[in-house]
Amino acid sequence: MPEQEIKVQDQYYIVAPAAPADDRTRVLKHNETFAVFDRFGDIQAAGTGEHGIFHDGTRYLSRSVLQFDGTRPVLLSSAIKENNAVLTVDLTNADRTENGKVLVPRGTLHLYRAKFLWNATCYEALRIRNYGLAPVDFACTFFFDADFADIFEVRGLQRKRRGMRLEDRIEDGSIVLSYEGLDGVLRRTRIKASPAAEQITSGSMRFAGQLEAQQEMELCIAVSCHLGPAVAPVLGYDAALLESDRAIEQLRGSSCHIYTANSQFNDWVNRSASDLQMMITSTPELFYPYAGVPWFSTAFGRDGIITALQYLWVDPKVARGVLAFLASTQASKELPEQDAEPGKILHERRGGEMAALGEHPFRGYYGSVDATPLFVLLAAEYYQRTGDLDFIHSIWVNIERALDWMETYGDPDGDGYIEYSRRSKTGLVQQGWKDSQDSIFHADGRLAEPPIALCEVQAYAFAARRGAAKLALALGHQRRADELARHAGLLEQQFERDFWSDELGSYVLALDGRKEPCMVRASNAGHCLFAGIASPAHAEKVANLLLESDSYSGFGIRTVAAGEARYNPMSYHNGSVWPHDNSLIAWGFMRYGLQECAAKVLSGLFDAALFFDQHRLPELFCGFGRRAGEGPTRYPVACSPQAWASGAAFLTIQACLGLTIDGREKQVRFEHAYLPEFLPELELRRVSIGEASVDLHLERHQFSVGITVLKRKGRIDVLSFT
Numbered sequence: 022m023p024e025q026e027i028k029v030q031d032q033y034y035i036v037a038p039a040a041p042a043d044d045r046t047r048v049l050k051h052n053e054t055f056a057v058f059d060r061f062g063d064i065q066a067a068g069t070g071e072h073g074i075f076h077d078g079t080r081y082l083s084r085s086v087l088q089f090d091g092t093r094p095v096l097l098s099s100a101i102k103e104n105n106a107v108l109t110v111d112l113t114n115a116d117r118t119e120n121g122k123v124l125v126p127r128g129t130l131h132l133y134r135a136k137f138l139w140n141a142t143c144y145e146a147l148r149i150r151n152y153g154l155a156p157v158d159f160a161c162t163f164f165f166d167a168d169f170a171d172i173f174e175v176r177g178l179q180r181k182r183r184g185m186r187l188e189d190r191i192e193d194g195s196i197v198l199s200y201e202g203l204d205g206v207l208r209r210t211r212i213k214a215s216p217a218a219e220q221i222t223s224g225s226m227r228f229a230g231q232l233e234a235q236q237e238m239e240l241c242i243a244v245s246c247h248l249g250p251a252v253a254p255v256l257g258y259d260a261a262l263l264e265s266d267r268a269i270e271q272l273r274g275s276s277c278h279i280y281t282a283n284s285q286f287n288d289w290v291n292r293s294a295s296d297l298q299m300m301i302t303s304t305p306e307l308f309y310p311y312a313g314v315p316w317f318s319t320a321f322g323r324d325g326i327i328t329a330l331q332y333l334w335v336d337p338k339v340a341r342g343v344l345a346f347l348a349s350t351q352a353s354k355e356l357p358e359q360d361a362e363p364g365k366i367l368h369e370r371r372g373g374e375m376a377a378l379g380e381h382p383f384r385g386y387y388g389s390v391d392a393t394p395l396f397v398l399l400a401a402e403y404y405q406r407t408g409d410l411d412f413i414h415s416i417w418v419n420i421e422r423a424l425d426w427m428e429t430y431g432d433p434d435g436d437g438y439i440e441y442s443r444r445s446k447t448g449l450v451q452q453g454w455k456d457s458q459d460s461i462f463h464a465d466g467r468l469a470e471p472p473i474a475l476c477e478v479q480a481y482a483f484a485a486r487r488g489a490a491k492l493a494l495a496l497g498h499q500r501r502a503d504e505l506a507r508h509a510g511l512l513e514q515q516f517e518r519d520f521w522s523d524e525l526g527s528y529v530l531a532l533d534g535r536k537e538p539c540m541v542r543a544s545n546a547g548h549c550l551f552a553g554i555a556s557p558a559h560a561e562k563v564a565n566l567l568l569e570s571d572s573y574s575g576f577g578i579r580t581v582a583a584g585e586a587r588y589n590p591m592s593y594h595n596g597s598v599w600p601h602d603n604s605l606i607a608w609g610f611m612r613y614g615l616q617e618c619a620a621k622v623l624s625g626l627f628d629a630a631l632f633f634d635q636h637r638l639p640e641l642f643c644g645f646g647r648r649a650g651e652g653p654t655r656y657p658v659a660c661s662p663q664a665w666a667s668g669a670a671f672l673t674i675q676a677c678l679g680l681t682i683d684g685r686e687k688q689v690r691f692e693h694a695y696l697p698e699f700l701p702e703l704e705l706r707r708v709s710i711g712e713a714s715v716d717l718h719l720e721r722h723q724f725s726v727g728i729t730v731l732k733r734k735g736r737i738d739v740l741s742f743t
Contacts, residue, residue: 045634046072047101047108048314048662051138051265052302053077053372054246055318060099062110062134062145063087070175071315074143074210076246078319078373080175081210082143084166085244087134089114090159094132101635103291104269105299107262110134114159129153130232132161139261142245146258149239151232160229163242167210169200171375176316178381184374189223196221204377209247213255214240272298275709276336279674282702289630292637293670296662297332301339308342313640313660322347322367322392323454324665326399327601331668333406334675334682334708340403341412347396348419352387357444360388360452364426366396368449381447388448389456390441393423393431394481398552401488404495407710408684413492424489424505427482437515438532439478442471453478454602455545455580455594459587461531464540466586469533476520476528477548483512484552513554520549526562528555542566542582544602550609560613567606568618575647576629577603578622583644590644590654597656599641600626601665604672611676616695619676624697626669629653638666678703678719678726679742684710689717691728691741696721704731713737 047058056074058064064072064085074082087094094112101108112132117125133148151157174180184202191197195213202208218226228240241258256264279290300310302320311317312324325347329340350370352361359382360368368389376384397420404413413420431439441452450458453475461469490505520528522538528546529538546563549555555563566572571582574590577598581588590596603626607619630636632652640663643654660666679692687710696703696719703719713735720727728741 045099046661047099049101049105049108049136049138049143050299050311050314050318051140052304054138054141054143055314056136056138056143057315058108058136060110061087061093061096061112062099062108062136073170073175074244074246075172075315075318076141077248078172078371078376079208079248080170080172081167081208081246082165082244083168083170084164086164087147087161088164089130089132089161090117091162095127103295104273105295106137106265106269108134108136110136125153125157129157130159137262137265139256139265141247141253142243142255142261144258144261145242145244147240147242148237149232150237151234154234156231156233158229158231160227162225162227164225165198165212165244166224167198167200169202169208171373172316172318172371173373173375173381178375180375180380191221191223194218194221196223196226202374202377204374206249206374206377211245211247211252211255212242213245214242215257216240268303269298272301272303275338275707277334277708278706279671280704280706281700283699285631285636286627286700289627289636289638290670290674292635293667294335296637296667297328297339297664300328300662300664300667301342307346308338309346310339310343310664312665313663316658316660317663319372320346320367320370322369323389323395326392326395327605328664328668329399330402331601331604331665331672333402334680335671337403337407340399340406341409344396344400344403344412344416347392348416350385351419351422356387358382358446359384359386360443360445360448361385362387362426362430364393364422364424365430366392366423368392368452382445386445386448388443388445388452390431390439390452390475391454391478391481393426394439394478394485396420397423397427397485397489398481401485401492404492404684405488406682406684410495414496417492417496420489420492424486427485431482433472436536437512438474438519439482440472440474442473442534453545457593457595459592460580460594462539462541462587463533463537464586469531469539470535472534474532475545476531477545477552479512479516479520480549480552480554483509483516483554486512487553516554517556517559521559525566527566528559528563541585542572543585544572544578544580544599544606547578547602547606547609550612551605552609553612555609555613557613560609561615564610564613564615564618568621570646573621573625574598574644574653576625576642576653577644578606579644583646591656593641593656596644597641598629598644598653599666600629600638600669601663604665604669604676607673607676611679614693616677616679616693619673620695620697623673623677624699626673627699630670633661637661638669639663640666682708682710686738687713687736688738688740689715691726691739693743694719694726694728694741696726708737710737711735715739 049056054076073080097111099110114130116127131150136145187199194217198210220227310328312321325343329343350367352365369386371383486505486509490502493502530541530543531539581595588596607622610618639659639661701721705717715737716732718729
């Protein structure tokens with residue numbers, strides 16, 4: 022296949038044909054629409070080519086460049102507001118010269134751009150102010166284009182055929198760019214300006230005028246994405262911004278807020294919260310944290326579940342939305358081309374032309390081995406957090422179907438372990454969270470042959486059955502509860518026998534199709550602590566191993582330890598650092614009373630966040646060892662923001678505090694709470710259980726953490742154990 026294609030060795034892959042021209046992109050998202058700009062607020066075909074305005078899996082605007090007086094303005098600053106709603110850019114004019122004489126000096130005119138997304142439309146206001154002492158003539162031009170590329174085309178996949186780009190239409194002061202896909206769907210981009218442009222051509226809008234000294238003018242541009250024959254209403258800039266602000270405030274309103282004595286830590290936490298809220302797609306049919314921008318802005322089962330777990334103590338309605346959506350999309354029959362089997366939980370759902378035509382398998386794809394037990398695990402944790410038995414009752418049939426899948430399709434040889442091997446010819450080869458083709462291997466570097474039983478998947482299955490037993494008991498199903506608890510106990514014993522390695526001092530990565538262990542030191546073993554299947558003695562050994570220099574880079578725990586056959590700190594899964602992976606491991610440390618180990622993970626991630634633009638942790642970063650005075654090395658095509666990278670902050674904080682919330686007993690509990698030196702004080706405001714809430718102040722002492730109740734509304738008991 023051509024080099025630029027993304028199907029490499031039967032594995033879908035994100036190519037990086039060139040280094041990013043400027044890695045400090047600016048990202049906006051609202052529901053099914055997201056946009057990637059450069060720092061000028063422009064869209065250009067440069068670097069890895071991810072710039073654009075995208076809607077439902079298609080790029081509706083592939084170029085948008087502002088020129089002022091025939092040249093690019095000078096960049097002063099660029100930022101996304103803390104709530105992630107608005108991109109603001111400050112620009113000024115370049116020197117205007119004639120015959121070597123400067124007629125209008127640089128810095129005379131100030132250009133202020135503000136852009137945001139709302140209901141499939143990108144709204145922009147451009148304000149131009151003359152700070153000079155004399156009138157200034159000006160001309161600004163917006164250049165634009167729309168390639169209507171499917172997101173998989175943008176990622177590098179070459180198609181044999183494409184639909185038809187229709188003739189541009191100029192009407193009522195706007196221009197409409199259209200594309201009729203091979204799926205028969207009409208996709209249109211409408212660009213409208215107010216006041217109307219002086220000149221509109223196919224590919225540009227020109228505005229000209231004169232500004233008196235100290236005079237200011239504003240023009241607004243709306244770029245709307247229309248899918249199918251319907252045309253959604255487009256509001257004015259101010260009205261749309263007001264609706265956007267209201268929606269954000271409503272989403273933030275019920276969440277717990279974290280404040281500390283460390284302003285940089287607050288920046289990281291606030292950015293993480295805003296990123297998570299931005300990634301949540303909220304419609305009457307859907308409330309779900311999409312995985313990441315630009316490549317994974319869609320519903321992923323595993324990602325959504327883990328994000329909901331990370332954020333569960335902060336705001337449980339995210340978990341409820343994830344559970345409801347995944348229950349509604351649970352597979353009901355065998356579809357080998359989609360790796361679907363009855364009871365299995367969705368891996369990925371895509372929109373767009375290529376998905377509709379079946380040019381890839383991801384329109385509704387079920388090729389993940391862990392999403393199904395994690396779904397059950399999340400349901401149990403949600404009930405523990407909220408006590409919402411009515412909701413659990415409404416999805417109990419889905420929980421039972423997931424448990425049935427774990428017993429049957431998930432364990433085809435009946436050995437007690439959940440295994441995977443793909444059935445779809447174009448599906449994922451590796452179906453755990455490390456889903457790159459070379460991620461599961463033996464000590465000598467040989468790739469493991471399927472069917473493969475990953476260590477962490479067995480741990481998830483153990484936690485799922487134990488949690489489901491509690492749900493069954495709460496629902497009055499005593500016999501089913503006893504059966505599930507017994508099965509969990511047997512799996513725990515069997516797992517310790519078959520997966521523990523004294524030679525490694527850890528759990529093996531996996532068992533291959535011949536039941537041969539993959540003797541590799543990997544972060545997967547830390548997930549066994551997260552799920553609670555590890556014995557206490559083995560848990561401590563795993564924790565020590567993961568925090569040794571071969572595994573701990575100084576910024577986080579590597580996916581694979583240095584020295585292993587396929588270790589490469591620049592790889593996707595074989596030596597890089599993933600924040601979400603670290604957060605789950607930190608929670609595992611807490612489960613075994615190792616809060617100081619969890620604090621080391623928190624410290625590393627926080628230090629890393631300080632070096633990334635906007636204090637935003639990306640999907641992953643390279644696993645090179647920490648060098649004095651330097652930050653972590655970036656991974657070239659990492660998604661940023663990524664939902665579960667943002668969620669890492671909250672689960673890791675929870676792990677350090679030993680914090681659990683029991684919605685049934687109306688209790689907030691702290692066990693062996695620990696605050697690192699850089700966090701002498703911390704406040705949790707509006708920790709809620711139903712309508713009740715509590716505000717707490719935590720203060721670090723030499724050997725303990727003091728906890729004070731600042732405010733209480735309704736009945737909530739606060740308990741602390743040391």
